[in-house]
Amino acid sequence: MREKLYSRQAVRECLRARRRQFFQLWLLKGIAESEIVSEILSLARQLSVPIRYISRNQMDALVENPGHQGIVLETSKYRYSSMDAMLSLAQDQEEAPLLLLLDLVQDVRNLGSLLRTAEAAGVHGVIVQERRAASITPAVVNTSSGAVEHLLVAQVTNLSRAIEDLKSKDVWIAGLEYAEGAQLYTEIDLTGPLGVVVGSEGSGLRRLVRDHCDWLLMLPMRGAINSLNAAVAGSIALYEVLRQRGCCQSLD
Numbered sequence: 001m002r003e004k005l006y007s008r009q010a011v012r013e014c015l016r017a018r019r020r021q022f023f024q025l026w027l028l029k030g031i032a033e034s035e036i037v038s039e040i041l042s043l044a045r046q047l048s049v050p051i052r053y054i055s056r057n058q059m060d061a062l063v064e065n066p067g068h069q070g071i072v073l074e075t076s077k078y079r080y081s082s083m084d085a086m087l088s089l090a091q092d093q094e095e096a097p098l099l100l101l102l103d104l105v106q107d108v109r110n111l112g113s114l115l116r117t118a119e120a121a122g123v124h125g126v127i128v129q130e131r132r133a134a135s136i137t138p139a140v141v142n143t144s145s146g147a148v149e150h151l152l153v154a155q156v157t158n159l160s161r162a163i164e165d166l167k168s169k170d171v172w173i174a175g176l177e178y179a180e181g182a183q184l185y186t187e188i189d190l191t192g193p194l195g196v197v198v199g200s201e202g203s204g205l206r207r208l209v210r211d212h213c214d215w216l217l218m219l220p221m222r223g224a225i226n227s228l229n230a231a232v233a234g235s236i237a238l239y240e241v242l243r244q245r246g247c248c249q250s251l252d
Contacts, residue, residue, distance in 0.1 A: 001077045005138050006068035008036045013146025014073060015043040020149075021076040022049040026062060028070030029053045040071065049073075067142065078136040081152035083162065086125025087169065089152065090193075093124075097171055097193045098241060101127045103159055103209050104200040105230055106134050112143025113231035114198065119147035121238040122247070127162055127195075130155040163195065163212045171195050175205050175213035176233050182216035190241045198234040 002023060005014055014020060025044045031037060031053075044051055054062075062072050083099075090097035100118045105111050111134045118126050134140060135155065141148055156162040163173050174190065175197040197213060199205035210216065219233055228236075 002074055003077055003138055004063050005073045005075055005141050006063045006065055007142045008069050008071050010142045010146040011071050011073045012036055012040050013149045017149035022047055024074040025049050025051045026072040027053050028059055029055055031070045080155050083154050086152050090124045098123050099125050099195040101195050101197040103197055103205050104129055104133045107201050108134055108139050109143050110201060110231040112140050114234050115144040115151060116147040117235040117238055119151050121242055125152040127154045127156060129159045130157050160208045160212050166195050173213045174215045174217050175210055176237055177205050177210060177216045178218045179216060182218035185217040185219055185237055185240055188215055190244050196237050198230050201230050
């Protein structure tokens with residue numbers, strides 16, 4: 001199976017990651033020279049990817065998405081990983097595992113944003129449910145700005161069972177939920193082996209998933225609304241983990 005990735009950032013990161021097979025690179029005739037376009041061409045030549053220049057009508061027909069930015073890359077489908085590979089990565093990096101678990105996140109933009117934050121925060125892997133949730137599609141690669149190409153992502157059939165598997169391997173599970181019994185996210189020790197669970201956009205964590213969490217974390221709400229966008233809440237929580245682990249350093 002093949003798929004077509006689009007947009008300059010997504011295509012560049014896919015080529016840089018070198019985790020897929022590459023079949024064809026299409027560029028819009030007359031595409032403006034830029035640093036990122038030059039880098040894409042250089043990477044494609046290094047990897048012996050055939051390059052073809054086509055008209056706008058041809059390119060529009062390839063992906064049927066106006067956000068292609070004049071670049072389309074035909075590749076093999078995204079290759080999912082495993083939870084064991086994520087834990088092994090943490091061990092190799094001599095770090096406490098940090099995993100992001102997504103409970104039926106369906107919005108492509110939220111998923112892409114969470115993946116981008118996860119990669120930036122050094123998360124060792126992201127776990128998503130196979131059914132009733134967004135998967136890693138070209139649209140998600142695009143909305144993550146290609147960050148997912150550098151991440152380990154696992155699909156599981158049952159998230160609650162995956163949580164139990166992680167807990168048996170000494171990974172603590174913290175669910176994001178503004179609910180009774182939840183603790184302020186800054187008041188829990190998040191420095192050990194950890195999985196952060198983010199719920200769906202409409203209903204948050206499912207009851208069974210929530211019941212399998214060791215803690216529930218909440219973000220303070222002082223405004224009129226009582227919830228945050230899933231991607232925003234997840235991003236805040238991940239960076240609180242980095243803060244507690246001493247990973248946030250000044251650029252000065």
